[in-house]
Amino acid sequence: MLTKFENPIYVTRPVLPDLESLFYRLEEIWKCKLITNNGPKHNELECILKKYLKADNISLFSNGTLALLLGIKSLELDGEVITTPFTFPATLNALKWNNLTPIFCDVKESSLNIDEEKIESLITHKTSAILAVHTFGNFCDVEKIQEIADKYKLKVIYDCAHTFGSHINGKAIGNFGDMAMFSFHATKVFNTFEGGALIYRDEKLYQKLNLLKNNGIENSEEVRLPGINAKLNEIQAAIGLEVLKLVEEEEEKRKKIREEYIKNLENVEGIKVITKENSCQYFVIEIQKEYGKSRDWIHEELKKYKVFTRKYFYPLCSDFNWYKNLESARPKNLAQAHKSVNQVLTLPFYGDLEIEDVKKICEIIKFLKEE
Numbered sequence: 001m002l003t004k005f006e007n008p009i010y011v012t013r014p015v016l017p018d019l020e021s022l023f024y025r026l027e028e029i030w031k032c033k034l035i036t037n038n039g040p041k042h043n044e045l046e047c048i049l050k051k052y053l054k055a056d057n058i059s060l061f062s063n064g065t066l067a068l069l070l071g072i073k074s075l076e077l078d079g080e081v082i083t084t085p086f087t088f089p090a091t092l093n094a095l096k097w098n099n100l101t102p103i104f105c106d107v108k109e110s111s112l113n114i115d116e117e118k119i120e121s122l123i124t125h126k127t128s129a130i131l132a133v134h135t136f137g138n139f140c141d142v143e144k145i146q147e148i149a150d151k152y153k154l155k156v157i158y159d160c161a162h163t164f165g166s167h168i169n170g171k172a173i174g175n176f177g178d179m180a181m182f183s184f185h186a187t188k189v190f191n192t193f194e195g196g197a198l199i200y201r202d203e204k205l206y207q208k209l210n211l212l213k214n215n216g217i218e219n220s221e222e223v224r225l226p227g228i229n230a231k232l233n234e235i236q237a238a239i240g241l242e243v244l245k246l247v248e249e250e251e252e253k254r255k256k257i258r259e260e261y262i263k264n265l266e267n268v269e270g271i272k273v274i275t276k277e278n279s280c281q282y283f284v285i286e287i288q289k290e291y292g293k294s295r296d297w298i299h300e301e302l303k304k305y306k307v308f309t310r311k312y313f314y315p316l317c318s319d320f321n322w323y324k325n326l327e328s329a330r331p332k333n334l335a336q337a338h339k340s341v342n343q344v345l346t347l348p349f350y351g352d353l354e355i356e357d358v359k360k361i362c363e364i365i366k367f368l369k370e371e
């Protein structure tokens with residue numbers, strides 16, 4: 001019989017900045033007394049992230065949701081946007097707040113990302129964009145998606161919340177499509193406690209996004225458009241400057257943890273590893289029929305051992321009350337998404353997780369199969 005963990009093991013643990021270095025940065029803020037509205041720390045972080053993410057153009061925001069919402073706004077899209085049901089609600093909410101209708105496209109079994117082979121059949125004269133998510137850090141087929149977008153003159157936006165710092169064939173992940181959103185939420189590999197960014201191709205958007213995130217205020221005489229407040233403040237920026245120093249070490253640790261999980265789980269019948277190579281954001285498996293027990297059952301059983309997993313991204317966004325009557329939201333059109341969303345399980349994954357604990361979590365999962 002396996003014993004339970006002494007302390008609860010959660011699915012993630014935030015990367016926290018070194019306190020002493022943070023104090024030093026706070027002192028600088030206190031001295032200069034600029035605490036928001038594009039202060040020096042904000043500008044420094046913007047500059048450093050621009051290099052880190054190899055961005056042509058970048059803007060920072062108070063969180064990822066507002067970054068995406070305002071990014072979509074700045075592109076002046078209308079009508080319909082083809083997207084995935086298998087994502088965090090923020091992706092869809094950013095469309096809703098822009099009065100855009102999502103057209104749900106089923107996902108691929110291998111990556112749980114939008115199925116590029118099914119996109120074209122969903123395009124109508126109302127389609128203005130494709131909003132894709134690199135779910136769990138698995139890469140979308142960026143080439144095929146761009147091909148379709150070029151053919152039909154659609155904009156392409158990527159939700160890169162799970163792919164901070166990733167590259168596809170040497171090209172930085174934010175440089176695909178017209179625009180990419182990053183989230184710096186506490187749970188993300190790089191965090192500013194709360195925060196977000198957009199990377200985009202069209203440099204003219206920089207000024208527009210500045211207006212959009214600052215209530216449209218051009219100067220003391222002029223308000224140019226109905227914006228909102230989505231500015232990243234100086235404390236968020238200071239945290240970001242310190243956390244960024246820790247990201248690579250965190251990623252190295254997570255890579256070892258991922259390898260350990262894969263080594264212990266990939267040959268277990270009925271367990272499929274979803275996050276194979278790229279992602280340092282989550283470690284996700286599917287509990288398939290051959291495992292002999294349901295995902296919901298194992299999710300509950302693991303709690304008895306004080307292991308708290310998550311069912312990301314259950315429920316599907318297409319099942320939200322305000323979307324479920326759309327033709328594209330019908331379960332028969334989203335068969336793979338419906339199957340996978342009842343099988344996925346996100347396991348504890350963070351740099352401070354001991355390898356011994358990873359082994360034990362795997363032992364429990366194997367033991368539960370035989371129980």
Ligand SMILES: *Cc1c(COP(=O)(O)O)cnc(C)c1O
Binds near residue numbers: 066161162183195
């Ligand atoms: C975290 C996340 C976001 C944005 O979240 P914020 O908390 O607003 O920064 C958007 N999409 C996905 C897929 C996410 O995981």
